[in-house]
Amino acid sequence: MDLASTPVRMPADWRDFFALTKPRVMTLVIFTGLCGLLAAPGEIHPVLAFTAILCIAVGAGGAAALNQWWEADIDAGMKRTQRRPLPAGRMERESARDFGFALAGGSVMVMGLAIGWLAAAILAVSIFYYAWIYTVWLKPRTPQNIVIGGGAGAFPPLIGWVAVTGHITWMPVVLFLIIFFWTPPHFWALALFVQTDYAKVGIPMLPVVAGEKATRRQILLYTLLLVPLSLVPFGIGGAGMVYGAAAALLGLGFLALALRVGLRHSAENDRMKPERQLFAFSIIYLFALFAALVVDRLAGMEGWL
Amino acid sequence: MGNEPDKIAPVEPAPVETATIEPGSVDMVAYRARQKARNRAMGLVLGALVVLFFAITIVKLGIQASHPR
Numbered sequence: 001m002d003l004a005s006t007p008v009r010m011p012a013d014w015r016d017f018f019a020l021t022k023p024r025v026m027t028l029v030i031f032t033g034l035c036g037l038l039a040a041p042g043e044i045h046p047v048l049a050f051t052a053i054l055c056i057a058v059g060a061g062g063a064a065a066l067n068q069w070w071e072a073d074i075d076a077g078m079k080r081t082q083r084r085p086l087p088a089g090r091m092e093r094e095s096a097r098d099f100g101f102a103l104a105g106g107s108v109m110v111m112g113l114a115i116g117w118l119a120a121a122i123l124a125v126s127i128f129y130y131a132w133i134y135t136v137w138l139k140p141r142t143p144q145n146i147v148i149g150g151g152a153g154a155f156p157p158l159i160g161w162v163a164v165t166g167h168i169t170w171m172p173v174v175l176f177l178i179i180f181f182w183t184p185p186h187f188w189a190l191a192l193f194v195q196t197d198y199a200k201v202g203i204p205m206l207p208v209v210a211g212e213k214a215t216r217r218q219i220l221l222y223t224l225l226l227v228p229l230s231l232v233p234f235g236i237g238g239a240g241m242v243y244g245a246a247a248a249l250l251g252l253g254f255l256a257l258a259l260r261v262g263l264r265h266s267a268e269n270d271r272m273k274p275e276r277q278l279f280a281f282s283i284i285y286l287f288a289l290f291a292a293l294v295v296d297r298l299a300g301m302e303g304w305l
Numbered sequence: 306m307g308n309e310p311d312k313i314a315p316v317e318p319a320p321v322e323t324a325t326i327e328p329g330s331v332d333m334v335a336y337r338a339r340q341k342a343r344n345r346a347m348g349l350v351l352g353a354l355v356v357l358f359f360a361i362t363i364v365k366l367g368i369q370a371s372h373p374r
Contacts (some may be wrong), residue, residue, distance in 0.1 A: 009321055009322070009337060010322040010334075010335070010339060011319075011336070011339050011340055011341075011343055013339060013342065013343070014342055014346035014347075045364050045368070047357075047362060047364045048361065048362045048365075049362060050357075051361055053356065054357075072318045073318060074319075076318045076319070087318040087319065088318070088319055089318060089319030089320050089321050090321075090322055091321070092321050093318075113344055114361045114365070167355050280371055
């Protein structure tokens with residue numbers, strides 16, 4: 001067969017498909033999902049536990065791929081996202097779309113068949129929440145996009161918990177709320193030092209729409225809600241002293257950094273160091289808080305305290 | 306809330322990578338290499354899924370056997 005010398009599309013690299021799933025975000029999703037699973041009362045076979053976490057991760061990856069498919073044009077205009085597979089031309093949009101739907105659908109099916117349909121339903125809701133409610137509907141319309149869209153990242157510990165227990169109680173709901181109220185100060189700290197990027201593409205992030213002062217106030221407000229909320233698991237008897245102490249200490253650290261951000265104004269050529277520090281600490285905060293939950297559960301089971 | 310920012314039209318993504326396929330060309334070699342790498346990755350994923358589904362089945366049969374209805 002004589003192959004004509006006409007350009008054909010290069011197949012996308014498998015690494016670019018992997019990049020569509022936003023692996024760095026997935027790390028946090030896997031971690032919080034695993035913590036929810038380990039902290040839940042009851043037992044689950046390790047193979048089924050692995051499957052549940054895999055389904056949460058793949059579902060999150062599918063939602064991320066759909067997000068990148070929908071926002072390819074916007075990503076092309078932002079420095080932070082220009083090198084993603086779609087804006088950089090390394091993949092066709094349809095491939096990303098189909099990949100996203102396949103991951104989303106597959107993860108929900110496997111979760112339902114292997115673990116249970118309640119966990120699968122919550123996973124399906126979380127994927128829809130991120131891919132549609134946040135990405136398509138809220139993000140381009142309101143500066144509160146982060147507040148409501150943050151709910152998507154709050155689902156994993158709830159799903160992990162339900163995978164073990166098979167039902168919903170107050171404790172996993174509180175874990176959901178902790179991440180829900182953590183998301184705004186986390187993202188708005190980032191938005192404060194990358195606001196020009198979002199402004200260029202017309203995304204209504206709070207610093208662009210309402211100004212820096214309002215954003216700093218909101219960061220402080222959500223932190224003041226987050227810190228006592230993080231103590232609720234200890235208060236309702238869902239977690240013990242190990243978690244309580246960790247939540248109190250981490251909360252004080254978060255509050256101190258949020259106060260610094262909340263009460264200052266940026267100057268000309270400001271390097272935004274407090275904002276970067278708050279953003280970095282917010283990631284450590286969430287990891288450490290959920291790790292403390294697991295350690296606390298272990299301590300209770302082993303009788304260490 | 307404050308004023309809406311002036312919206313700038315989103316930028317068009319870069320055009321998708323293409324290659325000119327001629328037998329023996331560098332592009333052809335790159336094309337085949339990319340296909341091979343993808344096939345290997347797909348094969349690994351499918352193989353892992355086979356193992357996982359088998360393991361899930363064994364576990365669930367075991368659970369059913371120890372908790373008969």
